[in-house]
Amino acid sequence: MPIYKAPIRDISFASREVFDFGTIKALPGCSDMTDDLVDAVFQEAARFCENELFPLNQSGDQEGCQWKNGEVTTPKGFKNAYDKFVEGGWTSVSSDPKYGGQGLPDSLEFILEEMICSSNLSFSLYPGLTRGAYTAIHAHGAEDIKQKFLPKMIDGTWGGTMNLTEPQCGTDLGLLRTKAVPQKDGSYEITGNKIWISSGEHDLTENIIHLVLAKTPTAPEGVKGISLFVVPKFMVNDDGSLGDRNKLQCTSLEHKMGIHASPSCAMSFDGAKGWLVGKENAGLSYMFTMMNNERIGVGLQGLGISEVSYQNAVVYARERLQGRSLSGVKHPKKPADPIIVHPDIRRMLMTMKSYIEGCRMMGVWIGQEVDISQKHPEKEERQRADDFVQLMTPVVKAFFTDMAFENTNHALQIHGGYGYTQDFGVEQYVRDARITQIYEGTNGIQGLDLVGRKLGMHMGRLLRRFFHPVQEFIKEHEDNEDLAEFVGPLAKSFDRLQRAALTVAQKGMANPEEAGAASTDFLSLFGHTALAYLWTRAVIVSKPNENGSESLFYKGKIDTARFYMQKILPRTSTLFATIMAGKKTLMDIDEEAFGPFDFSGFSQEITRAS
């Protein structure tokens, strides 16, 4: 049986010691965010996640969602847990009070998100998608649409979805085929097939509010002709009661590697009634409002699933007796020493610990900047924060989730053969984590977003939002001998990042394939450097407490930072070399040379792909 306890102590370290929660409290509307209130929210969320959501994680995976005649049944216990989730007010935490939300900061919501995803990634996708749909309607919908749909989405009575993908178009939305034909009453008739729609159909809520990308008959070609529509499963009468069933249905569920308790639906819209959100042909940009939020959310999924797999790996490593310490027997009364005595087991645990706690700091950082970008009274400050959020969003999405796949696999490996079975639940974490590298834009797309869009945007202004504070920090501390073992590697990695950024920007200008060839490695170099900066900050906070009452915790922080600098950060030397090697070896090779060379008479069997 796997275990999970919300890491409240470390969350507090990241959000109150490394970062200053006072920054958030000072924002308009946040003055009542006292430490006591925040503590109470965390404690209550922890209790709910540990006791209600987490116990359904393994059973949900094993049972999965069931489709029958267009209806989807969620696994046993999910409906009950969802009702309690709604009852506890967890669906409305950071939503707009105007429509019934609690208006708490996003930085707080992000922390809850980590806990929920640690407990039950599949479950998190039901309220997660509703929140995504809420965000798009809230940002771009007309007031009557907001009044009609938002309150019941916020209070959890209704769910929400995002319908983007079609069989022939995933990344490339220009290939979209779903049609939206305008009707005399101002509505549209939506017809087309969507796939991979998370929470597209289920039994948790009374209604499901679909957001659908489609093209009107007069729309321009490609991505410039995409509009966004709100298409409810059940019509909503003027008094808010439910009317007829709309002409849409879930025709099947995907059979997936993981997140079995989250239905990935094929949806068929057969002249379904929908209403335009915002203006025609502006759908793609609306979708990106929401998508950016979702991408940070997926990053936090990676953090959450990393944390739970780490906890299980630590507990197992301290319990499992196998072999003896290489430096002499540690537990002579036991038949063998616990495997945590072995250096290679520690290598995996420390890798996880340093990534997870590093990413937690980064999550808090971006969370606070999201709040500032939305709530700060000064426009300049909002813009500065928004620049930062835009820059870091692809990094958080891809770096956190690549890390999650590495972490969950370390946890599995530490469990040995047991890890490969359902017994300890870790193999599920690997399977569940794997999707986070794919959905809401594959991690390759995140890399392209970073180097192809964000890097050069406003003449590098976004980039400076990260470069400047790091540069100043290095300057401030570079002469401090006590910190040399941290600031030194940070400065070296930062130098690599700066040089890589310059090279990629220059070469990419002349040939975009140069940027494309460097994208994934550049994003990783960026993420690793950001963590080096954050770990150095963590050391500065920890040093004064090294010998205090929480010595174990703070000394552990410094030890972990040291490990990160010596054993993880050197990854940037390889990344720098491969970035600098450029596109040549990728693009020169003939397409035919990939093979296969033995496929004579071989008939293509891909049917769904193109």
Place this chain on the structure above:
Amino acid sequence: MPIYKAPIRDISFASREVFDFGTIKALPGCSDMTDDLVDAVFQEAARFCENELFPLNQSGDQEGCQWKNGEVTTPKGFKNAYDKFVEGGWTSVSSDPKYGGQGLPDSLEFILEEMICSSNLSFSLYPGLTRGAYTAIHAHGAEDIKQKFLPKMIDGTWGGTMNLTEPQCGTDLGLLRTKAVPQKDGSYEITGNKIWISSGEHDLTENIIHLVLAKTPTAPEGVKGISLFVVPKFMVNDDGSLGDRNKLQCTSLEHKMGIHASPSCAMSFDGAKGWLVGKENAGLSYMFTMMNNERIGVGLQGLGISEVSYQNAVVYARERLQGRSLSGVKHPKKPADPIIVHPDIRRMLMTMKSYIEGCRMMGVWIGQEVDISQKHPEKEERQRADDFVQLMTPVVKAFFTDMAFENTNHALQIHGGYGYTQDFGVEQYVRDARITQIYEGTNGIQGLDLVGRKLGMHMGRLLRRFFHPVQEFIKEHEDNEDLAEFVGPLAKSFDRLQRAALTVAQKGMANPEEAGAASTDFLSLFGHTALAYLWTRAVIVSKPNENGSESLFYKGKIDTARFYMQKILPRTSTLFATIMAGKKTLMDIDEEAFGPFDFSGFSQEITRAS
């Protein structure tokens, strides 16, 4: 639907062009291994793998093995395929002719192994385990035991297993509890529980010959008191007919992440009749005879599953239309370009191609050395080859399988959302590949075997079997300007490997934890350097053919070698840095500092682990 075609062309390149198959033909008993014969064997094996084994791979995964009242049913089609496998003589390829085998070289068998594992990893484990048991009995059993069991194991009528693991002991066999009590008739009564026994029970063969590790009542403590027993499922009468059912049974199957069509059995021996293999208390060393073979086999599983996932990724990348080339539209008549135009997709494909074809050369290399170690007329040559095989075995096991997990995940990523579903079969490859990093000694154990045992063995003699030829090769070609772009990086990486070996050996002498801390990274550095050497050899073979009739193939080789040098080999710079950083940051941190810090009142729930 996934596809697979045996990569005959590349197998021929590795075994006839880069290496010289003539070396094998010159060995005693191998003179009839003409090119025509070898071709015929490959063609026939390819046909069988593609048409019989491969079509059962996905259905086998989805159906899995079923346990009922101690009986195990294999998935639909497996029995029929196994019968044809037996009929085709595939169980006896390299076995001893004295007991009915065909006596073909192991290097040939290794190549077949790759194809079988590409087609159906689960299926491969049935004959694979029989072969393992055959090897141990053949090497250490008394003649009457050999006569009794080997012929029907060789012809496939009976299967075989290896019973090592128990709930409390995986890596640490010193904790073994299974008892073997000697009987008056010379047999032993075996009592105990084993877990994770591949092919421990199934419906493919008339009988199953279990090899079981157990301790006699007078055995010394720990690993020095382990004996090996042969314990048949059904007794075998003197005339070879089957007698009574032995007192052993399969009590359950593991629920695993992958290899669903291979039963991992919990076995209960309740006073089962068994016979000693070899001498009492020498079981561990006997097991290692077999284990070394098995470890190479697991490496080849990694190669096989990498190959099939690569083929599917290439086909998909050339078919799937999404987005446009960054350097301008490539297929204006199509709605979008195939994704193989994108640099980041090529990065993944080239990574796979360079690892797979590199490892294939390495597989041929170790295969030929295995043959030499067994068949060469001169003792000195046999010893030299055996040294090499011992040295490279942990590298082949761990490097090939770590590569396999990376490769299968690249294949999944290239497929995007489709990769996460069962549609194209690639997620199964990820799940199946994952076990290869664990069984037959986790990859961490392989690293320890390399640095802790093999590195210092006979004063570094084993290591020189690899170092000397590579060193000579570099010296021979270092002034060749045409090869500078390959020999240069090779020499740099080889220098890192030499320096790391010296440091690890020296520091490890003083403190074994230093070796333990470097083990995994050192093995990876070793593997990467070996591939750099082999890729440079591949270039030398390919250059003269660059503009010939197979220009596409040979030019592709040179392009891939160049990619490997520029984009993969730089990984050795990070590995070198982390090796040199030593054990300090792993071992200094307090065990308690791993956390969890929020587990007050938390009750340990691990029941099976200790």
